[in-house]
Amino acid sequence: MKYADEFRDKELATGLARAIRAKADxxxxxxxxxxxxxxxxAIARYGLEDMLPDNVRMIHGPGCPxxxxxxxxxxxxxxxxxxxxxxxxxxGDLMRVPGSRGSSLLKAKARGADVRMVYSTLDAIALAExxxxxxxxxxxxxxxxxxxxxxxxxxxxxxxxLSNFTVFCNHVxxxxxxxxxxxxxDTVEIDGFVGPAHVSTVIGTEPYAPFARDDGKPVVxxxxxxxxxxxxxxxxxEQVNDGRHEVENQYRRAVTASGNQRAIREVAxxxxxxxxxxxxGLGSIPASALKLRPAxxxxxxxxxxxxxxxxxxxxxxxxxxAILRGLKKPVDCRLFGxxxxxxxxxxxxxxSSEGACAAHWTYGRFRDHQRRLAS
Amino acid sequence: xxxxxxxxxxxxxxxxxxxxxIDGVSKEVSVALIEEIAVGDYVIxxxxxxxxxxxxEEARETLDLxxxxxxxxxxxxx
Numbered sequence: 001m002k003y004a005d006e007f008r009d010k011e012l013a014t015g016l017a018r019a020i021r022a023k024a025d026x027x028x029x030x031x032x033x034x035x036x037x038x039x040x041x042a043i044a045r046y047g048l049e050d051m052l053p054d055n056v057r058m059i060h061g062p063g064c065p066x067x068x069x070x071x072x073x074x075x076x077x078x079x080x081x082x083x084x085x086x087x088x089x090x091x092g093d094l095m096r097v098p099g100s101r102g103s104s105l106l107k108a109k110a111r112g113a114d115v116r117m118v119y120s121t122l123d124a125i126a127l128a129e130x131x132x133x134x135x136x137x138x139x140x141x142x143x144x145x146x147x148x149x150x151x152x153x154x155x156x157x158x159x160x161x162l163s164n165f166t167v168f169c170n171h172v173x174x175x176x177x178x179x180x181x182x183x184x185x186d187t188v189e190i191d192g193f194v195g196p197a198h199v200s201t202v203i204g205t206e207p208y209a210p211f212a213r214d215d216g217k218p219v220v221x222x223x224x225x226x227x228x229x230x231x232x233x234x235x236x237x238e239q240v241n242d243g244r245h246e247v248e249n250q251y252r253r254a255v256t257a258s259g260n261q262r263a264i265r266e267v268a269x270x271x272x273x274x275x276x277x278x279x280x281g282l283g284s285i286p287a288s289a290l291k292l293r294p295a296x297x298x299x300x301x302x303x304x305x306x307x308x309x310x311x312x313x314x315x316x317x318x319x320x321x322a323i324l325r326g327l328k329k330p331v332d333c334r335l336f337g338x339x340x341x342x343x344x345x346x347x348x349x350x351x352s353s354e355g356a357c358a359a360h361w362t363y364g365r366f367r368d369h370q371r372r373l374a375s
Numbered sequence: 376x377x378x379x380x381x382x383x384x385x386x387x388x389x390x391x392x393x394x395x396x397i398d399g400v401s402k403e404v405s406v407a408l409i410e411e412i413a414v415g416d417y418v419i420x421x422x423x424x425x426x427x428x429x430x431x432e433e434a435r436e437t438l439d440l441x442x443x444x445x446x447x448x449x450x451x452x453x
Binding site: 002003014091146266 | 408
């Protein structure tokens with residue numbers, strides 16, 4: 001077993017689609033939010049929406065770390081990268097995320113800033129060792145999935161006693177973002193959540209319990225393969241039909257109730273909660289992001305370089321904030337596919353392949369065209 | 376960024392590192408976040424780190440369940 005191809009079987013998907021049609025009550029609508037960008041990408045890539053009945057609608061959520069990073073934090077990183085002594089290490093998705101006035105790390109690099117794309121946090125450690133005369137800063141972003149690798153990197157920096165290495169920490173948390181979506185005055189109605197796959201391998205299923213218990217929302221944690229998604233949607237439909245609201249785990253081959261305890265311990269020892277953190281599209285959310293604990297302050301780039309917080313307004317023509325909250329679809333934005341494409345992104349949802357706009361541009365718009373032709 | 380891929384552990388190295396194979400492509404990754412790891416295990420790989428082991432029994436059960444779900448409907452609909 002390869003744990004990928006088996007979960008992309010067309011025949012099984014057809015059977016699941018039949019089961020979904022049989023279970024979905026035509027007299028009601030089902031509105032499920034897939035929180036995670038990985039799921040958004042899978043839905044678009046495999047055309048899953050075409051396999052669902054019209055009354056089952058998937059709403060794209062804000063779980064794409066690149067998409068929710070506000071322009072101000074990009075500007076802060078850009079200013080850091082432009083310092084002569086700094087080598088800024090970033091994950092590739094970050095290079096084209098728009099900051100203020102059309103700026104990006106890619107443009108800063110073109111102007112001469114030393115920005116390096118890395119695959120792994122450990123690549124940043126190697127760069128710090130190879131460049132003792134430079135200040136190596138790792139631009140850490142992501143949800144609970146990418147935080148443990150940052151923790152491993154910090155442990156390695158400590159062990160090697162690197163004095164030229166720091167972290168610009170932007171790690172965020174899934175449950176507070178789900179809470180912000182549910183508590184917002186202008187969010188679409190949601191009948192249930194498809195819970196994130198790899199975030200849940202780390203945090204487990206327990207953190208979602210309040211959404212089921214207190215908010216009455218079914219949650220089904222799903223893997224990223226198309227059959228995983230289809231099964232999770234079927235499980236959500238069954239919960240809605242039965243009037244149940246529970247946390248169910250479809251991705252049992254990788255997710256347990258208590259998650260990866262070693263990763264949870266490492267993260268808890270190194271990071272603490274920020275009071276507030278600004279999210280693109282969701283505003284400032286309390287206790288929704290992490291910073292380094294005082295014991296690791298010497299590795300905190302914000303302290304070492306006396307970085308001050310920048311808050312920057314998004315382009316007013318860009319609908320990313322509404323798209324991130326499920327209020328609008330990519331095609332509802334007048335910039336979509338004209339001024340804003342993956343090559344020239346105006347908004348963050350067009351940058352990462354997991355962003356709702358990029359996924360729809362790459363896969364969905366062709367189906368839109370087919371549908372228009374058919375009608 | 377959140378996309379992660381299943382990979383097979385083919386060799387354990389020093390300092391919590393391992394060689395994994397992704398459909399025949401080898402890569403050196405960190406296994407520092409996994410409690411107990413052995414050659415032959417499949418892991419979820421994300422930005423150069425193994426995040427979780429894949430349980431083969433659970434994977435088989437999920438596939439069996441997927442088949443049953445589709446077949447159940449096929450049986451009741453001629």
